[in-house]
Structures are given as C-alpha cells and as structure tokens.
Amino acid sequence: MAMMRADARRNRARVLDAAETVLARDGLAASMREIAEVAGVGVGTIYRQFPTKEALYQAIVEDRMRRLADRAGELATAEDPGAAFFEYFTTIVADSTMKKVLVDALAVAGIDAKAGSPDIKGAIETLLTRAQRAGAVRGDVGMEELLALLSAxxxxAQHHHWDEGLRTRTLAVVFDGLRPARGEAAHV
Amino acid sequence: MAMMRADARRNRARVLDAAETVLARDGLAASMREIAEVAGVGVGTIYRQFPTKEALYQAIVEDRMRRLADRAGELATAEDPGAAFFEYFTTIVADSTMKKVLVDALAVAGIDAKAGSPDIKGAIETLLTRAQRAGAVRGDVGMEELLALLSAxxxxAQHHHWDEGLRTRTLAVVFDGLRPARGEAAHV
Amino acid sequence: MAMMRADARRNRARVLDAAETVLARDGLAASMREIAEVAGVGVGTIYRQFPTKEALYQAIVEDRMRRLADRAGELATAEDPGAAFFEYFTTIVADSTMKKVLVDALAVAGIDAKAGSPDIKGAIETLLTRAQRAGAVRGDVGMEELLALLSAxxxxAQHHHWDEGLRTRTLAVVFDGLRPARGEAAHV
Amino acid sequence: MAMMRADARRNRARVLDAAETVLARDGLAASMREIAEVAGVGVGTIYRQFPTKEALYQAIVEDRMRRLADRAGELATAEDPGAAFFEYFTTIVADSTMKKVLVDALAVAGIDAKAGSPDIKGAIETLLTRAQRAGAVRGDVGMEELLALLSAxxxxAQHHHWDEGLRTRTLAVVFDGLRPARGEAAHV
DNA sequence: TATGAATGAGCGTTCATTCAT
DNA sequence: AATGAATGAACGCTCATTCAT
Structure with a gap:
C-alpha cells in the first residue's frame, strides 16, 4: 500500500507539473486531455486526484502559495529586513515570469488567489513590518497597497514576459516609491 | 451603396458595443451568439465584418487604443505637463477598472495589446517627455518601464477590482517612484 | 422564413423518427451521436430543437401520446362501442410491439408517461364507459386497472417481441376477464 | 484451498447481494464501483467472479429464477392446485413490485430472462397443468400466453409501483380470464 | 488472492464557423 | 446584405475494464 501511495503521489506530482506547464502555454484554454497527455497519464488519472478541473487549478494555486509562504518564512529572520523585503518582492515577480500566465489564468478563472491565503499574507506582513521598523520602507504603506503592487x-511580468532588465528597471521605480522620503524617521 | 455603407457602419458599431458589453460581463466565455443577440443582429452579420472571433477582439482592442491615444493627444498640449502625465496614467487605470475583464480577457486570449500600438505609444511618449522636461518625472525613466508600470x-486594477481608495494609494507609491529625487535638476 | 421553417420542421421530424428507431434498437443506452447519425444530421441540430436528451425523450412521448389520443377520439363515435374498445386496446399493444422498448425505455428513464396524459386518459375513459353501457365490458372495471392492464x-409486448399469434391469445384471456359474466345486465 | 473456496463463495454472495441492492436503488445507472463499495470489496474482486458487468447481471437473474423455481416446486404438491396456481402468480407479481427496477432494469439491459429458464418453466408448467386438471384454469390456455401474462x-407492477389494491383488482381481471367459462368440464 | 489506481472510449453538451435561404 | 439553422470538433467528465502491486 505504501508502494501504491508512492505511485499515486508520483502521478499527482506529474499531473500538477504538467498542469502548470500547459496552463503556462495555453492559458485558460488548457484542456484536461492536453494536461493528461503532457503528464503521460490518462484523463481518468487526473480525475482520480482532482474531482474537477477547478479543483486541479485550486490545487496548483495552493501549491504555489505554500511555496511562496515557505520562502517568506525563511526570509522573516534575515539579518537585513529591508534587503529581505525587497528580495522577496523581486523573487516573487521573477518567479511569476517563469510560470507565466499561471496566476493570471487562475485569477481569470475566478479562482482568485486573493493575493494570498491568510498564511502567506501573514508572512508578507511580517516582512513588511520588519522592513518598516528598520527604516527601509515607508511607514505609511499598508498591506493592501503592497499586495496590489505585488500582484500588479x-x-x-507574466503577460508581457518581462526580461531581467525590464524587471529590474521597473521594480526600481516601485521600490523607490516604497522607500521613505529622506528625513522620514525609522520606527526604531 | 452609400446607404448600404451607413447600414454596415452602424452594424459594425453595434457589434463592437455589444462585444465590449458581453465581454465585460461574461469574460472570455462570451459566445458569438450572445454577442449577436445583444447587438440585435444574426451571427452571420458579425462574421461579415469580422472573419473570426479573434478578429473581433482585435478590433475592440484597437478601438480602445484609438480612444486612449485620442485622450493622450488632448493632454499633450496641457499647461502643466506633470499634472497631465499623472492624470493620464490615473485615468487609464481607472478606466481599466470600469471595463474590467476586457483588457485582461483579451490579453489572456493572446490578443495582447503589447502595451499599445505605435499611435498610443507615441502619444504617451510625448506626455512623458514633456513631464520630464518640466521636472515632474525622473529623467532616467524610459518608455519601456513606464508602459510596464501602466500595464501592471x-x-x-481589473483583476482585483481596485476601488478608488486603493487605486489612489497604490498609484501614489508608483508616482512617488517616478518623481525625481530632490535635487535632481529639471531638463529645462 | 417559411422555407426555413420547413427545413427545421423536416429536421425535427427526422430527429424524432431516428430517436424512436434508435431507442427501439438500443434502449436507454442510445447516444445522441447515434441518433444524429441515423437522422442524418449533426448532433448540434438535435440540440437546437431539444435542449437536452431528456427533452428529446419527452417530445417523443408527447408525440406518441398525441397520436394515441387522436385514435381514441376517432373511435369514440364508432357504432359498436364494445368492438371499438377492444380494437383500441389491441391496436395500442400492437403498436407498442413495433415501437418496442420505447415506452419502457422512457419509463425507466423516469420520463414516465404515467399511463397517459390527461387528454389520452379522458379519451380512453370515454371508450370504456361507452363499452360498459353497451354491456361489452364489466361495469366494475375501473380506469386504474384498465390502464394497468393496458400498460402491462x-x-x-415490447420486451418479449410478442408476435401476432401470441398477442391474440394473450389478449383473449385479458378480454375474457374484462367481459361481463353471463347474466350481468348491461347498463342500457 | 477449501478455506479459499469458502472465501470466494462468501465474496460471491456478498457481491450478488450488493448488486441487487444497488440495482434496486440506482436502476441501470448502477456502477461497478458502487456495487463494490456496498459489497465491501474491491472492483477487481467482482471481476474475478464475473468477467463483465453483464455476466454479473445474468447471475442475479439466474439467482432470482432459481428462487422462484424453488417456490414453484414447493407449491407443486399443494392440496388445492387452483389456489396454488393463483397464489404463485400473485406472489411473483407482488415480489416484483418489491424488487422493482430489478427485472425491468435487467430486461432493458438486454439480459432478458425470456420469461424463465427451463427450470422455472417446468415448475410453472406443473402448476398450470395441475390447476387445469382440477378445473381451476381453462384447458386451452398454453404456457406461452401464461408466461406472457405473468411477465406483463x-x-x-414494477414500472408503475402497483399498490396492493391495484394489484388485486388488476389480477382479478386476469384471473377471471384464466378461469374456465361455466360449463367447461374439468379434465379429471 | 484481493485491491484500487490507471486507462481511455464514450457520453452529453457547447460553440465557432459555414452556408442555404 | 442579413439571417440563423446546421455542423462537428472539442470539452469536461464517467465508468467498465485491466493490471501492477
């Protein structure tokens, strides 16, 4: 049974991988058949793990969210809170570029990530607060607009396939807007 | 024949209007039949004007782009170039919120506006240049990252239905990032 | 438009015919594709007329019911009420044999004919009452058991493909049970 | 190996029971998975005993037929052959009502019982002959029409969920038709 | 031997597109 | 020129059956 489980788990992973890939390529039009073919399984195998297409999408979103939350957790204890904050922002955006269309496709599908489940929101909030206390980010920036900027x-990045240069230059503007104006005191 | 032309033109406009409406309401799932019904014509009539669904979408995008370019043209001679620039940015974003699903739907459909046709790009570039000359925008911001920010x-705004408050606060950060650091000289 | 209607009507009839045929052959397992093929139309054409498979089945039942009611109406003024009554019974059963599996298939599908819509019930009741008044049928037989016998x-007949001989001999028994015992007075 | 056999036999019985139950509840839509779950075995175990779904259905029919034949055997030595005959007829119909959907489901599935295997036919024929000899049933009624009436x-009864009152009244007509006309001599 | 995960043909249904009217 | 009926490929999903464990 443990061996069976191993099979099932491997298939589940293969399906999730394939779904991400196909979703990235075909957007919302991705069909279950196509995903099954890319995964190298029958459509029935997908449906054994995920009762509907939407459930599969949900699983992908949750998967990504969990990974992002994990990364945020790691950075929450970094020495330089400002650097951690901006690095996290950059990393998420860079990651989105690779997995392009995904978040967006899912969002359009109405399976909106709402810019993060509670745990990821909490993790980001920690990074923000620490960065603000360290004087690396303006104190009057709230979670809502931060998530709006991140999501945007x-x-x-996904839609337009930002390359590294464009990403760096664009985020530079955003980060500049996030940094305290000279003279603003850190919370220390 | 002139009369015919008038008929055809009226139909074309009716179809485009209906398509925008239906797209806004139903997102990508909008069907040609639904659009035809809302337009009050038969599906065949749509196909007379637009050979494929994609062509219809393209036409909508171009339509919107033209209107945006027109507005940019008007603002190009405004007295305060900085105010004109930021107003244009804000207006486009606000407009997107209203027509939500549209741009996004189109983008997902692969009919990407590429952040604008030459027309609109030129119009925006004029606004940017004038704002930079007036010292209202940093001189080292290029068109590419500006369009990236605008598109983002x-x-x-569409995905998450930004309300006015969120839009204001979020754009405030972006605009802060776009403004020259104190001490930077205007190009005048 | 009248011409179009003619087309549509012809197709509707073709679909209904094909559906009866295929249902008779394959029972409930009949697929829409198969019906479409037999009808010589695309599946979409069926769906234009009948929004679901169940609606198609319903239409068939109603179609048959209407025809049966019509025949009952004709016999309602026959000279010999007893002969009319037994002829009607026989005819319906014989007809069922030809269209075998149909009623039954529909019944299983939960689209039960309930042994007849109101109008057919009324028509049969007229035949029964007239036959009873003429002394050809026992006075203590009610509609409920008559319909039960008819349906049975x-x-x-459908299930077991009764041939004419078997039908005649079997109905002879039923008809004997329906006739008044000697000595029972007619209602005249 | 004897132990194994016992296991297998118990499983076979469990599957047959479950199949009857599920078939009665879900009609033809019953799935092998559902049957397996109710039986508390894996689907593979069903397939070990019954190579196809149809074979399982066949087995159920044979099972029922055997039970009916057994009952007929018991009644074959009853004191009053006429009463035994009509009781058997009534019992079978009443039984069908309880197990509704079953026979009918099977029949629709094309696994027609042909109104009985040789076994049951023989048993019924004995009841009929004895009843005819006793003068309780007309001598000119043959097996074929008797089975037709029984099956009908x-x-x-299954299709229309005959209640006891309707069953009694309807069978009364049939039984009347089966009884000898006054004056017909018994075969004694 | 028994299990249930995997398979994929097939189902009901939709909808972009064509074409007879 | 305009209509909308017809088409059929493609979709999400189910389930009888197979086979690795």
Missing part, C-alpha cells in the same frame, strides 16, 4: 507586477 | 496597474 | 400488455 | 404483470 506579477500579472504584468 | 491596469491588469491588477 | 404494452410493456410485455 | 411483473413489468407493469
């Missing part, structure tokens, strides 16, 4: 960058 | 804001 | 004969 | 009553 991700969406655009 | 539009996409996110 | 139809179902069995 | 069963089918209709």
């Amino acid at each position: 960058a991700c969406l655009a | 804001a539009c996409l996110a | 004969a139809c179902l069995a | 009553a069963c089918l209709a």
